[in-house]
Amino acid sequence: MSRRTWRRMAARGLTILLLLLVAAVGMLYWLGTREAGGEAPARAVAAPIADPAQRVAYGAYLARVGDCAACHTVRGGAPYAGGAAIPTPFGTLYGPNITPDTQTGIGAWTADDFWRALHHGKGPDGQLLYPAFPYTEYTRVTRADADALYAYLRSLPAVRQESRPHELDFPYDQRYLLAFWRALYFRSATEPAGGAPAATDAGIARGRYLVEGLGHCVACHASRNGWGATSGAGLPGGEILGLGWYGPSLHAGPAPDGSAPGLAQWTAADIAALLRDGVSVHGSASGPMAEVVTGGTQYLSPTDALAMANYLKSLPAASVAGTISPPGKAVLQRGEKLYGTYCVACHQSQGEGRPPAWPALAGNISVTAPSPQNAIRVVLDGGFAPATAANPQPHGMPPFGQVLNDDDVAAVVSYIRNQWGNQAGGVTALQVKRAR
Structure with missing residues (x-):
């Protein structure tokens, strides 16, 4: 084969590749701008x-x-x-x-x-x-x-x-x-997203519609990839990008390893209470969720709140990503001492709290989440549960960021994440420093 013939064939091959690339880019652009899909059920x-x-x-x-x-x-x-x-x-x-x-x-x-x-x-x-x-x-x-x-x-x-x-x-x-x-x-939807069995109960269907539609709960309760798109199905929990908080798992079933990182210990009535009142026997809304309750879910009708709760209770088990590294004995001893000084008066010796004024820490889904970010933020900055019609003057937690150093906060958060049946791993001073 002559050099001229080879160059001609190479040029043709390159032209075909470029045309295919242009066609692929054009197809992607068309897929991204087309309109398809009808209404939800x-x-x-x-x-x-x-x-x-x-x-x-x-x-x-x-x-x-x-x-x-x-x-x-x-x-x-x-x-x-x-x-x-x-x-x-x-x-x-x-x-x-x-x-x-x-x-x-x-x-x-x-x-x-x-x-x-x-x-x-x-x-x-x-x-x-x-x-x-x-x-x-x-x-x-x-x-x-x-x-x-x-x-x-x-x-x-x-x-x-x-x-x-x-x-x-x-x-x-x-x-x-x-x-x-x-x-x-993105696809224009005709049916709700995946993550739960098809809803045959009208109440659960309504709850799914609200959770996955206007409620857009996935925006905070699922992880996102490097391009900002939610990854996976359901509401397994994830970091809330740009806000420094973690949206805990909303799945009700226990994880395959036997742990209960989500709403397994909550009844539908407990979930509905948190949505409407901002507090429940298992904890209170804080951070971004407190804002959601204040501006949104407290106005849910009792029927819609319970429908959302029943839908969340229908979600299957979700595994917790990563491995748990328990804190050392010295860290737990230090955390126990700090807890006795600063926390026990409100949250009690067994982490049971005094709901609804002071939330329980035992089994608290924010305390036991894969990320300790929420617990760290609350210890550093304190805060209040949302003011709602049912709880117009919520009790607050004082900030301890000016009292406790990074090692102290890491120790006390490690302690509450690993006591009273909690098994959520330890916290480092570096994580606290970043949160500050």
Whole structure:
């Protein structure tokens, strides 16, 4: 074969490879921008509401359930006028103005536009939305509920306020790249996500619809990969990126190793109490979950709260990732002494606490989570359970970060994670230092 012939064949081969690459990129882009999928199962939700006033009222309820104000209302600002910061590893995004102002809000949007945003993650002009807006979960919201939400938002006072531009690092600020992310990690849904058996009970189906749709619980209770997409199925727990907290497992069944890292010891009534009241016999909401209760789940109807609880109780066992390294004897002795000085008066000698004022530490899912982050944060910074209608003046825990050094905090957290049946491993001073 002559050199000229070889070069000609090599050029043709390279051309074919480039064409295949372009075709593959084009296919990914198409997959990431196409719109497919219908509604979530009608059996999971109520029928559309014909009366306009009732539709607005139900939309207000759904907005509370989804805690929409958390991302679309800045502290001290007008409701739903945008500006709340959403920290991520890729930069900071800001919730936009969703009041009915025609210039700076969504006043020019149609009901179809609103549905498109929730179901397909696209703006009216086809602009791809960043998944910090959890359309990856909201895609399961039915059209009837989307229309109710839209009706409620249209009933709000219009606020003329420009949405704050996102502050993202390169290349994440290149919005067209979202098409490739969507091709890999997003599908418009017709059925709820995996992680539990098909719901045949109407109450559990409703709970699944709320947990996996407007509640978007997976946003905090599942791990994420390097591209910010939730990995795996169900709600096995995971680090809440950008916030420094850990969302514990919400699976009810014991893990294959016999441990109970999630809600195995909770009844459905216990779970419903935490959602509505912020406290239960097994613990109280803190950190990001306290904000969720304050702005959202405390307004759940008793029926919906129990439906969500029953669905969570139906989730199968989930294994805890990683190995547990128990702390040394000296660390436990030091932690026991510190616990007796600073903690026992409220949390009691056997970690049973005095619910609902002071939560139990024995079997507490945040204490026994694979990550000690939540326990460290509470010891350092203290905090209050959320104020709710059922618990308007919650008891608080004082901060001990100014009293205890890193070794002290590591010792006392190691102690509570390994007493009274807890088996969650030790904590290092370096982990405490990072949390500070």
